[in-house]
Amino acid sequence: MNRLARWVRAEWGPLYVAVREPLLRRRWRAMPMTLAAVCLTGLIQLVQNQPWGYRPVQDLGAVRAEDPLWLALLRTPLSLFVPALDLPVWGALAQILLAFGVAEICLGWWRTLTVAYAATLAGTLYARLGIWLGPDSPLGLPPSDAWVVDTGPSAAVVGLAVFLGWRYGAYVTAGVVVLAMVVEVALKENLAGKEHLAAIAAVLVVCAVGQFRSTARRGSSGSGRPPSQSCSARRGRDQRRSW
Numbered sequence: 001m002n003r004l005a006r007w008v009r010a011e012w013g014p015l016y017v018a019v020r021e022p023l024l025r026r027r028w029r030a031m032p033m034t035l036a037a038v039c040l041t042g043l044i045q046l047v048q049n050q051p052w053g054y055r056p057v058q059d060l061g062a063v064r065a066e067d068p069l070w071l072a073l074l075r076t077p078l079s080l081f082v083p084a085l086d087l088p089v090w091g092a093l094a095q096i097l098l099a100f101g102v103a104e105i106c107l108g109w110w111r112t113l114t115v116a117y118a119a120t121l122a123g124t125l126y127a128r129l130g131i132w133l134g135p136d137s138p139l140g141l142p143p144s145d146a147w148v149v150d151t152g153p154s155a156a157v158v159g160l161a162v163f164l165g166w167r168y169g170a171y172v173t174a175g176v177v178v179l180a181m182v183v184e185v186a187l188k189e190n191l192a193g194k195e196h197l198a199a200i201a202a203v204l205v206v207c208a209v210g211q212f213r214s215t216a217r218r219g220s221s222g223s224g225r226p227p228s229q230s231c232s233a234r235r236g237r238d239q240r241r242s243w
Contacts, residue, residue, distance in 0.1 A: 015168040018106045033109035034101040038093055041081045041153070045089040048082070057082060058149075065127040066146040076124050080116060082151035092153055099157040103164060112160065115203065119159025122202030123195030124150060130194060145191045154192065155199040162200055166207040 022030045044061070047053035061078035083092040103112040127150060130141035158181060165174025178200055185193040 011170050011172055015102070015106070015164065015170055018168065019102055022105050031101045031104040033112065034097060034104050037081055037096050037100055041083060041092055041096060042089070044081055045083045045092075048085070061151060063124055063150045064147055065131050065150070069128070072124055073121075076121055077117060079124075079151045080120050080153050080156050084149075084152045087152070095157045096153050099160045100153075103160045106164060106168070115160055115163050115206065116153075116156035118202050118206065119199035120155045122159075122198045123155040126195055126198035127191060130191075139194075141191060141194065148191050150191065150195065155195050158196050159199045159203040162203045163207065166210075 028035060044057055048057040061075055061082040063072050063075050063079045065072075067075075081096075083089045100112060100116070103115070107115070127141065127145065130137075130139060131143060131146050133140035135142045158177060161177045162174045165171060165177065181193065181196045181200060185197060
């Protein structure tokens with residue numbers, strides 16, 4: 001039990017600490033963007049289920065690979081918050097509340113939206129590449145997927161989970177998310193599953209760039225420590241000489 005507790009603290013402790021204090025201090029005010037996104041998703045679900053609302057929602061937020069690229073790019077930001085009509089809306093609301101909420105507290109609202117949009121955009125662009133490759137390629141898609149409506153927060157949620165896992169050292173959790181998406185594609189090969197893998201690939205590239213920049217900063221500081229620690233070490237040496 002002690003070993004399990006140590007593993008849990010090592011895996012989720014830094015993320016728990018990062019979320020706990022702001023959430024206790026500010027409560028719901030700690031994630032205003034997330035609450036706005038939940039409300040927006042609920043409102044869009046309500047509107048698109050009305051006879052007069054389905055077409056406007058499709059025109060503003062429904063992305064298909066058959067659409068012109070410029071139109072897909074315009075619709076992609078809103079598509080994050082358009083729930084899929086064939087899935088319960090509560091699933092989308094819970095995903096946004098949990099993944100976006102934790103990410104907003106830890107990263108800030110604009111970084112959260114940047115990662116979410118990058119993951120969603122990667123999936124949107126992959127769909128076009130996959131259809132161009134065709135069903136005979138391992139990375140390809142059948143032509144019929146060009147007409148599939150690609151909406152919802154799932155790709156963004158997967159991307160945020162992997163990014164937070166990397167950022168806060170929850171590498172096992174991030175690995176489990178990646179493995180789950182691979183199993184999803186293996187068991188049910190469809191557009192959504194492969195877009196999730198594309199979202200993960202895009203976020204891993206972002207993580208690799210961030211790791212490279214962090215390593216470069218540590219190298220430029222003249223030691224293996226982060227710059228702040230290097231400065232402290234230098235101050236300590238200077239103080240010892242002054243004594």
